[in-house]
Amino acid sequence: MIHLLDIDSLTANDVSRILNLADDPSPFPVLAGRGAALLFEKPSARTRSALEMAVVQLGGHPIYISASEVGLDERESVEDVTRVLAGYNAVIGARVFDHRILERMVAVSGVPVVNLLSDRAHPTQALADLLTMRAEFGQLEGLTLGYVGDANNVARSLALAAGLSGVAVRVASPRGYGFSESDLRDLRRHGCEPVQVTNPREAVGGADVVYTDAWTSMGQETQAEQRRRDFAGFTVNRALMSDAADSAVFMHCLPAHRGEEVEAAVIDGPRSRVWPQAANRMHAARALLMWLSSHDEDARSQP
Numbered sequence: 001m002i003h004l005l006d007i008d009s010l011t012a013n014d015v016s017r018i019l020n021l022a023d024d025p026s027p028f029p030v031l032a033g034r035g036a037a038l039l040f041e042k043p044s045a046r047t048r049s050a051l052e053m054a055v056v057q058l059g060g061h062p063i064y065i066s067a068s069e070v071g072l073d074e075r076e077s078v079e080d081v082t083r084v085l086a087g088y089n090a091v092i093g094a095r096v097f098d099h100r101i102l103e104r105m106v107a108v109s110g111v112p113v114v115n116l117l118s119d120r121a122h123p124t125q126a127l128a129d130l131l132t133m134r135a136e137f138g139q140l141e142g143l144t145l146g147y148v149g150d151a152n153n154v155a156r157s158l159a160l161a162a163g164l165s166g167v168a169v170r171v172a173s174p175r176g177y178g179f180s181e182s183d184l185r186d187l188r189r190h191g192c193e194p195v196q197v198t199n200p201r202e203a204v205g206g207a208d209v210v211y212t213d214a215w216t217s218m219g220q221e222t223q224a225e226q227r228r229r230d231f232a233g234f235t236v237n238r239a240l241m242s243d244a245a246d247s248a249v250f251m252h253c254l255p256a257h258r259g260e261e262v263e264a265a266v267i268d269g270p271r272s273r274v275w276p277q278a279a280n281r282m283h284a285a286r287a288l289l290m291w292l293s294s295h296d297e298d299a300r301s302q303p
């Protein structure tokens with residue numbers, strides 16, 4: 001059974017196969033007659049819609065469940081909810097505050113569990129990001145990504161995915177907001193050697209892709225004021241973009257906060273690829289579900 005809690009469950013070959021599946025113009029309806037449970041503890045515009053549409057495109061039925069409705073660990077334990085959902089669905093996707101909830105799901109689930117964003121990782125976003133970069137530059141190998149901002153869930157999965165795909169990663173964060181030593185060890189173990197700096201210009205200089213995310217992630221709202229102060233000088237603005245390669249593009253997982261992590265003139269400007277990037281969430285999700293389903297078939301055909 002393959003689960004996707006982060007990109008480190010995948011090999012470079014897996015990632016490349018998933019990206020290629022995203023281009024399949026007429027995917028086989030591998031989820032025909034099957035359900036996909038999509039459980040959310042936090043809000044979502046892109047991930048929920050992308051996953052729901054991907055499931056529909058594969059002939060399946062998406063079931064959106066808000067965590068408050070099932071009352072995770074209140075009305076019923078995480079384990080019991082997971083066992084029940086696995087009885088109706090070919091896959092369980094979950095967006096949770098605490099990554100350990102996903103690990104508890106994996107421990108009892110009879111179907112693949114996919115992380116739809118936790119405090120640690122956002123793997124379905126990273127796959128869409130690679131797809132967007134590949135569409136822009138034709139290939140991933142040899143590109144340089146400059147990430148400016150919080151070394152958070154999005155940055156961690158993106159760095160793993162980039163590392164597996166031959167993309168060099170440079171991360172600029174204020175002191176205290178970079179990757180931890182244990183993150184760096186994990187990343188290195190999976191082939192990513194990020195250059196970590198505290199000067200955004202060092203991360204962005206000559207880069208092909210400039211990427212940022214919110215300074216305050218969901219669940220950190222009480223830190224917002226402090227973070228605004230700590231991230232001063234880390235806005236991706238036109239001056240910073242001018243340090244990147246001439247052909248560089250700007251990416252952001254969204255939702256964006258114009259005037260904080262990105263200047264409006266950049267995200268709404270000619271180098272921004274945030275809308276195709278958001279649309280690619282659906283294509284990447286569909287590809288991932290196709291790939292998971294091919295593994296499921298393999299598992300079921302074993303004697």
Ligand code: CP
Nearest residue numbers: 044045046047253254
């Ligand atoms: N990028 C992303 O995951 O967006 P949502 O939070 O709207 O799903």
Ligand code: NVA
Nearest residue numbers: 152154213217218254
């Ligand atoms: N880092 C952000 C990403 C949202 C898609 C968060 O966790 O809120």
